[in-house]
Amino acid sequence: MAADIAGERRAPWVLLSPSLATVGLLLIIPMLFIVVYSFWLRTATGADQVGFYLDNWIEVLGDRFYRDILFQTFAIAFYTTVICAFIGYIPAYFVANTPMKSKAFLLLMLMLPFWISYIIRTMSWINILGTSGALNTLFLSIGIIDEPIQMLYNQTTVVLGLVHYLLPFMILNVYVSLDGIDKNLTEAAQSLGCTGWQAFREVTLPLSMPGLAAGSLLCFVLAAGTYITPIVLGGPRDAMFANLVFEAIVTQLNWPLGSALSLVLLALLGVLVVIYTRYLGVDQIAKSFK
Amino acid sequence: MDDTKRYERLLNRYRDGDISRRTFLTALGAAGVVAGVTGGPMGLLARNAHAATPEQVRFDGWGGVVSEAFEKYAFAPYTEKTGIDVVSGTFGGADEYIARVKAGQPGEFNLAHLSGVFDYARYHGLELTSELNEDNIPNLKNVIPSLIEPLRKITGGTLSAVPYDYGTTGIAYNRKYISDEEAKAKGAKLMVDEAYKGKIGGWGEWKTRIWYGALQSDQDPNNIKDIDAVWDMIRSHRDLALKYWSSGAELMSLLAEEEIYVTEGWSGRIKALQDQGHDIGYHDPAGGLGWQECIFVLRGSPMAACEELLNFMLEPEVAIAVAEGQSYPPALDPNKVELGKIIPTLPAFDPSGTLSSLSFFDPAYWNENEADWSKTFSRVQRGY
Structure with a gap:
């Protein structure tokens, strides 16, 4: 009897063990390495000095430079998220309210950008916005401008590149939310005297908020952690926090400082x-990937 | 008994039939997993397992036309001649590669096409240097002595690399907007000329930015007296620049598309642009930056196989073919080797074989300041 109870208690752990081992090996242990690293020191030769030193943490938490870049990173991520929310809602609404046949095609079109490398998609803006790019060539040929406009390599193009990258995530999340709304509710609101706009504002929009919030979270977290976009589309000053992590680890070979920086970013996004x-639960994000 | 012996004994036991194939592979696999997760003693076993594989060596380079030249002119004939495979990898920069090597096990990486004496000293500081048996590399006698000596100084008279090519980081400018006379007259200060605001580029690498900042503030880059003046120059350049580029391909694209009119650039890449028909001028200013590239052998590598490959790569016909492919002069001494017709036309080529007109990073000086300056540059770049 006691053996049966013990066996029953063990069963969930046995069943969970592959997942727990995977999470432990691929997430927990590497994370612990990063935590340990953050307390080491980089020596003049680039080798690490093993020990327990708070220097990296004091530098990261006390230095205004890191705070400023963090603020700039979050500002860029915020602008990106807001723009994605505004321009992503419309196509999501359109797809959700389209007849079944077209819906599958439109969803496929939505997935299409994922088939192309993110770096290639980012670099495509150079051919569009460059001084010899498509837009400048068009404007010059129709006489709107006399000489090319400098559109690339600033914060605006960084945000543009991020919006391009993250928009499908927003659309998918909002679409899932809109698709789950009972259409009878909108019709009921209208039958009770609401105009189309009022029905949208009072019924559809509030019910789609979980999807909007899930999309916003995804966009914000992914935007705040990016480092390719500022390298490709940014100017000399347009760095994000992940660029500092990259520089600390790769350029300065200062893995302890890089570890502390990455943990700060991880903690804030966490x-x-x-x-x-x-407040909303993670279920909503999972739905969009189903 | 060292780990190589343990590995060989394991292999011998398998060959003798003392252990099954399954047991042998399981033992190796387990060692690999443990080494991957824990490093340490099992990592040393894995390291020597790599190093004890004489059938292949790993080579890492810059990719693009440079790697293509190596593949075509050096590795393929070498493999055909010796039966030793060259597993070729690429990296985006020396910093990225050193981070990879640091994360790997000794012996995992064997040879690398590295920049300059600075990196050689950096690798030595990280105890990654090996000791070449120069008797196995007879072609080393054809290499320009002034390229070898700085390496010897760092490693106490021995070598862990052979110099392979050299070039300069000079000023590249679009002749449609900037004349040769203006470039020569202004030199390094052309890149802080307000007349070209928004049309200036620069390599976003701290050493090059500081070197040019020193020239722009009339200082000797290898003996900077006023570092604040250098930072001010870097700030001026930053505020005038449109873009810091991070690769040769990006440099070429920015100049070819006329996004920028002036930047510093690598001599070989500018030659490639000129060969494509772009009217790009190139000027090495007074105190301009010269550099050498070497083929570095990392500690823990199969030395005999690496030395054989180095000797093969230094064969004049191979070195010249690679040099023509990548547009950088080979490290071969023109006083000892006939370099053909194309090499003397390459930018930065020194017919005297002394390289006395070029300035190089003083490795001791730059390594001493590396931690501080690289970190400060990161801040200055971002507006501080």
């Missing part, structure tokens, strides 16, 4: 996810 989960 707080966001926790807040989101507390």
Whole structure:
């Protein structure tokens, strides 16, 4: 009897063990390495000095430079998220309210950008916005401008590149939310005297908020962690926090400092996810990938 | 008994039939997993397992036309002649590669096409240097002595690499907008000329930015007296620049598309642009930056196989073919080797074989300041 109970208690752990081992090996242990690294020091030769030093943490938390870049990173991520939300909602609404046949095709079109490398998609803007790019060539040929306009390599193009990259994530999340709304609710609102706009504002929009929030969270977290876009489309000053992590680890070979920086970014984005989960739950994000 | 012996004994036991194939592979696999997760002693076993494989060596380079030249002119004939495979990899920069090597096990990476004396010293500081048996590399006698000596100084008279090519980082400019006379007259200060605001580029690498900042503030880059003046120059350049480029391909694209009119650039890449028909001028200013590239052998590598490959790569016909492919002069001494017709036309080529007109990074000086300056540059770049 006791053996049966013990066996029953063990069963979930046995069943969970492959997942737990995977998470442990691929996530927990590497994360612990990063935590340990953050307390080491980089020596003059680039080798690491093993020990328990708070220097990296004091530098990262006390230096205004890192705070400023972090603020700039979050500002760029915020602009990107807001733009994605505004321009992503419309196509999501359109897809959700399209007849079944077209819907499958439109969803396929939505997935199409994922088939092309993110770096290639980012670099495509150079051919569009460059001084010899498509837009300048068009404007020059129809006489709107006399000489090419400098459109590339600034914060605006960084945000543009991020919007291009993240928009499908927003659309998918909002679409899933809109698709789950019972159409009878809108019709009921209209039958009770609402105009089309009022029905959207009072019924559809509030019910689609979980999808909008899930899309926003995804866009914000992915945007805040990017480093390719500022390298390709940014100017000399347009760095994001991930670029500092890259520089600390790769250029300066300062893995301890890079570890502390990456943990700060991870912690702040983790707080966001926790807040989101507390109020909305992560189920909504999972739905869009089903 | 060292780990190589343990690995060989394991292999011998398998060959003798003492252990099954399954047991042998399981033992190796387990060692690999443990080494991957824990490093440490099992990592040393894995390291020597790599190093004890004489059938192949790993070579890492810059990719693009340079790697293509190596593949075509050096590796394929070498494999055909010796039966040793060259597993070729690429990296985007020396910093990226050193991070990879640091993360790997000794012996995982064997040879690399590295920049300059600075990196050689950096690798030595990280205890990654090996010791070449120069008797196995007879073609080393054809290499320009002034390229070898700085390497010897760092590693106490021995070598862990052979110099392979050299070039300069000079000023590249679009002749449609900037004349040769203006480029020569202004020199390094052309890149802080407000007249070209928004049309200036620069390599976003701290050493080059500081070198040019020193020239722009009339200082000796290998003996900077006023580093604040250098940072001010870097700030001026930053505020006038449209873009810091990070690869040769990006440099070429920015100049070819006329996004920028002036930048510093690598001599070989500018030659490639000129060969494509772009009217790009190139000027090495006074105190301009010369550099050499070497083929570096990392500690823990199969030395005999690596030395054989190095000797093969230094064969004049191979070195010249690679040099023509990548547009950088070979490290071969023109006083000892007939370099053909194309090499003397390459930018930065020194017919005297002394390279006395070029300035190089003083490795001791730059390594001493590396931690501080690279970190400060990161801040200055971002507006500080």
